[in-house]
Amino acid sequence: MPVPELIRIVSRDSPMALAQVERVRAELAELHPGARTEVVPVRTTGDKWLGDLSQVEGKGAFTKEVDAALLAGEADLAVHCVKDVPADRPLPAGTVFAAFLKRDDIRDALIHPGGLTLDELPPGTRVGTSSVRRAAQLAASHPHVRCVPFRGNANRRLAKLAAGEADALLLAVAGLERIGRTDVISEVLSPEVMMPPIGAGVLALQCREGDSALIDAVSGLGDPDTYREATAERMFLHVLQGHCNSPIAGFARVDRGGELSLRACVFTPDGKTRLNAHEWAGRLDPATLGTSVAVALLRQGAREIIDGIAH
Numbered sequence: 001m002p003v004p005e006l007i008r009i010v011s012r013d014s015p016m017a018l019a020q021v022e023r024v025r026a027e028l029a030e031l032h033p034g035a036r037t038e039v040v041p042v043r044t045t046g047d048k049w050l051g052d053l054s055q056v057e058g059k060g061a062f063t064k065e066v067d068a069a070l071l072a073g074e075a076d077l078a079v080h081c082v083k084d085v086p087a088d089r090p091l092p093a094g095t096v097f098a099a100f101l102k103r104d105d106i107r108d109a110l111i112h113p114g115g116l117t118l119d120e121l122p123p124g125t126r127v128g129t130s131s132v133r134r135a136a137q138l139a140a141s142h143p144h145v146r147c148v149p150f151r152g153n154a155n156r157r158l159a160k161l162a163a164g165e166a167d168a169l170l171l172a173v174a175g176l177e178r179i180g181r182t183d184v185i186s187e188v189l190s191p192e193v194m195m196p197p198i199g200a201g202v203l204a205l206q207c208r209e210g211d212s213a214l215i216d217a218v219s220g221l222g223d224p225d226t227y228r229e230a231t232a233e234r235m236f237l238h239v240l241q242g243h244c245n246s247p248i249a250g251f252a253r254v255d256r257g258g259e260l261s262l263r264a265c266v267f268t269p270d271g272k273t274r275l276n277a278h279e280w281a282g283r284l285d286p287a288t289l290g291t292s293v294a295v296a297l298l299r300q301g302a303r304e305i306i307d308g309i310a311h
């Protein structure tokens with residue numbers, strides 16, 4: 001099938017999202033030198049509303065308007081952070097993932113203007129994060145610091161930190177790389193110290209279901225290992241059925257021998273209870289591994305923890 005002449009790419013309009021689109025354009029230009037691309041930026045609910053996300057139907061707050069533009073035919077290809085795409089429900093009807101790009105760094109970073117590490121933060125340090133996942137883990141490991149609500153795209157959060165609205169920040173390394181601000185990192189946190197969210201560091205390309213010419217054209221940008229990891233992680237979250245206030249973390253990894261494993265956790269918001277599971281796929285396909293890890297956590301009481309958190 002011929003590669004479409006013009007590919008209109010829709011995405012959030014934050015600096016990070018637009019950098020992601022530039023990566024996709026560069027990879028497309030290499031794969032299909034003849035194809036032209038155009039960028040269709042849209043502002044999402046999650047970008048407009050800087051209050052508590054659970055008040056604006058938290059899930060999908062960063063994807064709804066992008067999906068709508070794709071379905072309305074205003075664009076042909078959507079670029080999403082997998083982390084922002086709800087996994088408890090199927091993708092919006094009529095759309096499919098055509099590729100998962102090679103995964104970036106999955107870790108979170110501490111940003112402290114004085115260069116302190118997490119263990120060096122003095123009591124009472126205000127860490128800016130609205131993430132229940134980050135807050136629960138920090139409450140467990142560093143109970144003497146406190147989290148203060150902090151929203152807005154990464155550039156805005158850095159500006160608010162500089163303005164003194166918090167003493168430190170937690171942000172994803174991948175996002176800081178994309179906006180060219182790794183200079184602010186004072187410590188990269190290992191997944192053992194701060195377990196990442198499902199889908200961390202993965203960009204997905206989404207197309208209209210019937211658009212096989214485009215699906216074929218962009219599927220070559222997909223990375224097979226990332227596909228396995230993202231599929232296991234998203235099925236895990238789908239089976240678990242969390243909500244936007246439930247602290248859930250986890251990541252799958254394809255090791256050097258090609259073996260896929262998935263580890264995941266469910267926390268209470270205060271971090272005092274932590275359920276853990278870690279399984280290898282063996283002969284299981286990625287989605288079945290995700291299901292198995294979710295069931296292992298449900299068997300330990302994950303449902304009661306998740307349902308017991310206000311949302």
Ligand SMILES: NCc1[nH]cc(CCC(=O)O)c1CC(=O)O
Binds near residue numbers: 082171202
């Ligand atoms: N919720 C915003 C968001 N969505 C994806 C990333 C980071 C990049 C990625 O993991 O793909 C971020 C910023 C952050 O959490 O620091």
